[in-house]
Amino acid sequence: MAAKSRPTSDAPDASDRVGRIREGVTAAILEHRLLPGTKLGEDEIGEIYGASRTLVRTALQQLAHEGIVSIEKNRGAFVARPTPADAREVFEARRLIEPTIVDHAIDAASPAWFDRLGRHLAEEREAERRGDARASVRLSGEFHKLVAEMSGHSIYLGFLKELIARSSLIILLYRRHDTPACGTDHHAEIVTSIRERDKARARAQMLSHLNEIEAELFLKDPAADELRLADVLGS
Amino acid sequence: MAAKSRPTSDAPDASDRVGRIREGVTAAILEHRLLPGTKLGEDEIGEIYGASRTLVRTALQQLAHEGIVSIEKNRGAFVARPTPADAREVFEARRLIEPTIVDHAIDAASPAWFDRLGRHLAEEREAERRGDARASVRLSGEFHKLVAEMSGHSIYLGFLKELIARSSLIILLYRRHDTPACGTDHHAEIVTSIRERDKARARAQMLSHLNEIEAELFLKDPAADELRLADVLGS
DNA sequence: CGGGCGAGGATTGTATAAAGTTTCGCCTGT
DNA sequence: ACAGGCGAAACTTTATACAATCCTCGCCCG
Numbered sequence: 001m002a003a004k005s006r007p008t009s010d011a012p013d014a015s016d017r018v019g020r021i022r023e024g025v026t027a028a029i030l031e032h033r034l035l036p037g038t039k040l041g042e043d044e045i046g047e048i049y050g051a052s053r054t055l056v057r058t059a060l061q062q063l064a065h066e067g068i069v070s071i072e073k074n075r076g077a078f079v080a081r082p083t084p085a086d087a088r089e090v091f092e093a094r095r096l097i098e099p100t101i102v103d104h105a106i107d108a109a110s111p112a113w114f115d116r117l118g119r120h121l122a123e124e125r126e127a128e129r130r131g132d133a134r135a136s137v138r139l140s141g142e143f144h145k146l147v148a149e150m151s152g153h154s155i156y157l158g159f160l161k162e163l164i165a166r167s168s169l170i171i172l173l174y175r176r177h178d179t180p181a182c183g184t185d186h187h188a189e190i191v192t193s194i195r196e197r198d199k200a201r202a203r204a205q206m207l208s209h210l211n212e213i214e215a216e217l218f219l220k221d222p223a224a225d226e227l228r229l230a231d232v233l234g235s
Numbered sequence: 236m237a238a239k240s241r242p243t244s245d246a247p248d249a250s251d252r253v254g255r256i257r258e259g260v261t262a263a264i265l266e267h268r269l270l271p272g273t274k275l276g277e278d279e280i281g282e283i284y285g286a287s288r289t290l291v292r293t294a295l296q297q298l299a300h301e302g303i304v305s306i307e308k309n310r311g312a313f314v315a316r317p318t319p320a321d322a323r324e325v326f327e328a329r330r331l332i333e334p335t336i337v338d339h340a341i342d343a344a345s346p347a348w349f350d351r352l353g354r355h356l357a358e359e360r361e362a363e364r365r366g367d368a369r370a371s372v373r374l375s376g377e378f379h380k381l382v383a384e385m386s387g388h389s390i391y392l393g394f395l396k397e398l399i400a401r402s403s404l405i406i407l408l409y410r411r412h413d414t415p416a417c418g419t420d421h422h423a424e425i426v427t428s429i430r431e432r433d434k435a436r437a438r439a440q441m442l443s444h445l446n447e448i449e450a451e452l453f454l455k456d457p458a459a460d461e462l463r464l465a466d467v468l469g470s
Numbered sequence: 471c472g473g474g475c476g477a478g479g480a481t482t483g484t485a486t487a488a489a490g491t492t493t494c495g496c497c498t499g500t
Numbered sequence: 501a502c503a504g505g506c507g508a509a510a511c512t513t514t515a516t517a518c519a520a521t522c523c524t525c526g527c528c529c530g
Contacts, residue, residue, distance in 0.1 A: 017514095042482075052515050053482090061293060065300050074482060074521050089390045100331055155324045159394055277512075287485050288512090309491050309512060 021049050021059040029068055029079055030141065030168040031134040036081035040069065068165045080169060084219035087170040091214045094163050097156060098144065098210060099203035102190065104151035106197050113150050117191045120146055124187060141168050143187050147194075167213075174217040186212070256284050256294040264303055264314055265376065265403040266369040271316035275304065303400045315404060319454035322405040326449045329398050332391060333379065333445060334438040337425065339386035341432050348385050352426045355381055359422060376403050378422050382429075402448075409452040421447070 025045065028034045040060060042053045049056070060077045063069035070080045082090070105113075120143055127135035141164040148157040186209040193202035260280065263269045275295060277288040284291070295312045298304035305315045317325070340348075355378055362370035376399040383392040421444040428437035 054514060054516090057482095058293075058296060061296065062300070065297065075523095076482065086389075089388055092388075093390050093394075096331065096335055153324055153327070154321075155328050155398075159328075163390075276510095278510095289484060289486095292512095310493095311512065 017049070017051055018055050018059050018062075021045065021051060021056060022062055024049065025059065025063060026066075026068065026165065027138070030138055030165065032137070032172045033134075034079050036079045036169065036173060038079045040077040040079065042076070066162050066165050068169055080166075082166055082170050082173065084174070086166070087174060087214075087217065087219055090163055090166045090170060091210060094160075094167065095207060095210050097159060097163070098147075098206050101148050101151045101153065101156050101160065102194065102202045102206050103199050104153055104156070105147045106194050106199050106202060108150055108152045109194055109197065114195060116146065117150075117194070121188055121191060137168055137171065140187070141165075147190075171213070171217065174219055176216055176218045252284070252286050253290050253294050253297075256280065256286060256291060257297055259284065260294065260298060261301075261303065261400065262373070265373055265400065265407075267372070267407045268369075269314050271314045271404065271408060273314045275312040275314065277311070301397050301400050303404055315401075317401055317405050317408065319409070321401070322409060322449075322452065322454055325398055325401045325405060326445060328394075329402065330442060330445050332394060332398070333382075333441050336383050336386045336388065336391050336395065337429065337437045337441050338434050339388055339391070340382045341429055341434050341437060343385055343387045344429055344432065349430060351381065352385075352429070356423055356426060372403055372406065375422070376400075382425075406448070406452065409454055411451055411453045 025034070025040070034040075042056045042060070045051075045060075046053050046056045060069055060071065064071045064077065067082075068080050069077050071077045120139070124136070124139045124143065127139055144164055145157070145161060148160040151157070186205065190202055190205050190209065193205055260269070260275070269275075277291045277295070280286075280295075281288050281291045295304055295306065299306045299312065302317075303315050304312050306312045355374070359371070359374045359378065362374055379399055380392070380396060383395040386392070421440065425437055425440050425444065428440055
């Protein structure tokens, strides 16, 4: 009973002010309204949410643990700037974990979950139709979280939340062109496989889905003049 | 950075007081000096470490995120009490991640790492010889963390740290008999496979090692009158 | 005119104090 | 004698004040 089973993706407790701050900042980061490297001043955020610095601080610490905010001692908190190496690690971890998650999700599938999956796909299509790139990225991540919730595996869910948050940041940083269309189709295919309880196909589809997402990225590794400079100075 | 004085879980910066508190409490929990369910009062800990409640609080929040401390609103922090279901999830996650970690460790293996592995095995044998069960459990966990460090995969390392911390708690809660002897041999076998760069064998050995650890546990699931009562009331 | 140096301002880190909530003991009423 | 409620103490939570640190900008010197 260490962790309560929560039906939704995150904690939407209206009374929990720390949670509200965390949610708000997370959403702002994942929807690309806050760019990597942006300073997150404590007073500034506290002013916005009408909260004291104490609460802002705990929220920022939680986000730092999730990997989407980096805290530098005596400097403050900044939106994290994942390196290409980070990106590769994140996607490798996702390729390891998510096929297994789909497996479990199929075991735990029920009509109620099918409903939720269907509704989510509709939401994704709707955002896609509107051309709302921000919502698309957010919903794309939430799809994966939804599958993880289905699996009923709280540890995998926790890990995946972290990976998803970082992934969204990575995608927005390193995406090559604006090609957000293909993702939805993949999701629909995966849902079909889940409905038909075809584990092998679902796993394969999830894997190739992740591979395609990563393939759309431009992970300049030893390139970029600034990066080389920073690397030289850092070593 | 390769040769640190202490290969403990996190950064043991002497100047970082929050880190010291976290290390101290973690060690106390993992060595079974603090039993699950024990209240961790902020004043109490602050007194011990000569720190203000502010610092204690941040340390406890970090430990809560790691899963070895549970914070209940307006109640305080307690040593986490993983359920049998939690235990199964933890070990399943370890069976998924650790074989992959060994794979990467073999890729990154170098003489310096072999040295560290050898020294660690010696430490484990020494603790075993002394019959120091507490040190044995701690070192056993640190072996797995060491392999994860070798892999150079920071995300896997972070995940594994969480899993190891919870595992230690689980083992101390649910172990059947006192059979701490077999672990060390497995570790030595795994190191041998790493030295010989035999990935397949290393993976298999890691997997069976984890299976044996879990097999030594007694995970009473739907038993215990109290548990049933709590379940009924909770739903 | 360029570069080092120091004071000022701003921001974070830490401690302390006020406010709200829970818990435990005690007391009363039946 | 026991159940129920009231009240005080202890704790967590939140806010605010203080101290330390770092960055910026202007000044002085070479």
